[in-house]
Amino acid sequence: MKIQANTIRPGNVLSHQGKQWSVLKIQLIQPGKGGAFIQVEMRDIDSGNKTNERWRTQDTVEKLDVRQHDCQYLFADGDSFTFMDKETFDQFPMSRDELGDQALYLQDGMDVTVDFIEGRPVSMNLPGQVTLEVTECDAVVKGQTATSSYKPGVLENGVRVMIPPFIEAGTRIVVSTADGTYVERAKD
Known part of the structure; x- marks a missing residue:
């Protein structure tokens, strides 16, 4: 189409x-x-x-029209990621090359949609947003909070993201998986 x-x-x-x-x-x-x-x-x-x-x-x-299967991410073994079809319980691997940067956002037990062409998995679709913890970030510069400025931060998966100045290390935030941007502070 x-x-x-x-x-x-x-x-x-x-x-x-x-x-x-x-x-x-x-x-x-x-x-x-x-x-x-x-x-x-x-x-x-x-x-x-x-x-x-x-x-x-x-x-x-x-x-291309592809068959989409609801799957669950199970675990990673090096550059191979194992998924399970939620209907048939069949397990299958996908490589880091097939997943691209989406592999960074996978979490154990995460529900994803996998596209199949002729019975072969070809790509994966993540949920729109994931919740991750900020592991490190710069300190707030005095006076910087008056404007809508952002500071760099590193998430638990190693991805760098721009975050608001009130977010500190150890805070859980919601991140968009489409472009890796900050959405909001997670509601725990």
Whole structure:
């Protein structure tokens, strides 16, 4: 089915230049002059090769119909991540290359959706948000709280994120899995 380029999300499977591609990362770029475009990092499902493509936001691309299975993330063993189909209880591995940066947000027992093409897992879709703990962050600079400034912080999974000045190390926060940005302080 044809979709607009600005609706592409990580985990989508696209048909481009006669190949099947799994989307790993997207970045919407709005230059000061000219129209906006989307930069898409994707991996060839068959060969594993990665490429970057740019489309204008109004361009259309072919999104492949895939079977989606509700699965549960079980554990990681090196660069292999094991999932279980919640209907059949079949377990299957996926590699770090197949998952891309999404692997950073996996948590034990997390419910995810895995896309299958011809019985083979090709990509994974995370929940929209995850809760993680801030392990380290810079101290607040006096007077900085009057503005809506952010400071860098590191999450328990090693990802760097910009957080508000009132967040301290040890605080649990909600992070968007689509772009890795701070959403809110977690309600414990």
